Amino acid sequence: MQDESEYVNLEFEEFQKIQTPIELHQLAQHCYFYIQQWIVESKYCSEATALMIFWNSTPYEYVRYSWKTKKGTNEDLDLIRTIINNFEKGFYLKTDIAYDPSEKIDCAERIPEIVLQPVIGEEPYIYFDEEEVRGWFGEHLMNQIQRCDSTIELYNIAVFLKHKEFEVYQKIIGHPYCDVAIALMTYWRLEHYSTLSLYAEDWLSIKSILDSIEESLTQQRYPQVFSYDPNIEVKPIKWNIPNYMFVKIS
Template identity: 40%
Template structure:
């Protein structure tokens, strides 16, 4: 892949940095990008937690490469949107995030079908994403044995934990049940909380299993979930977590274990490396 100059990277870094509000995005600055390599760099360095407006610009650009568009498609976690018809808009909780991502998926699908994207030497292999979308293994549906769990934290309290405060709360957990309590609220703040909890030395099989199902249920608003879910499955399969706390996913009212029947199919052309 053609390397970008420092000037090209600086233009992107100066105008599309993490933390920039979507309302502050300048389309005229985006139009200064003139190569698919610049769009690839922008896509790879974008934090999806900041919104997907800039990703729509990339997907709609005539200089976007097939590889970049395909990567956007799979990072959007399309399986989570197969429960909707391609002709509908999404209503309900997180409508802003969900509907915008669904529109991004549909844009990429339509443009791929019409041969809109450029063929370049940029590569992307969707295999790892496809594998992550496979059916959940049966052992991930089984309860863990251990101490009885309970929730003592309040949602209103946890909602006020951000950034360094959040990281410190997680790092300072000194019992599995305390870490379990923090993990139980993972659906409300899908920043780096799940990854920090999984790396905590007190993370056990019950906590990891709960995180898996929390992420699976709510992952359509966080693009890193697929790799984390795969990591959890692998470690549970290999018995890498101690079994300390009791957790039964079939009794967890916060999660969804059943898969709705897909209302559209992912085309075979979207499953091939480019």
């Protein structure tokens, strides 16, 4: 078998020569991503190896994707789905190889619970014209936000925002009339942007605003005025990680 440095990159012909679960497990600890897909589809793959690859693939990041997302759209999601589907089929070998996912689970980044909580309040209503609001840019837009003298007026602007000007969102969440509903609506719009390749280079700017909203919600800085339920409006969690993926294999 190759030494550790050669585990990283491997041709499929060489991979096919591996015919023991322990070798596959060793390979899984060092190899490139594309080899992991071969491993989790191998008849020599152990439950421990598959579980290790699963938790190394940051699965919580992909619960936002539809389980029915077309194959080939996202390689990480494809890998995660392959592992779960194979566990359900009893495909993986039970061996003496052990794996405890608890450390990975404990440090895994998840959607903050605070931004999943619905807020109960008045039902908001729309009286601004969508096309007009979406035609506002730059200083004019910032002035319109600044001049808002009620939560419903600020809501009517926030609901139609679709800009790459992130200072606009900062202006919204920092406004004296911003409530929990507006903050949550802003959070999930920006969170959606963070998953799009168009905004990849803006991740740090988006993350800063998301963190600011999370902190303000945690500190209860916003009043509860309007109703908003992210689980209905945006349904951020599309599927749940099965319970058996949290179990230690020993």
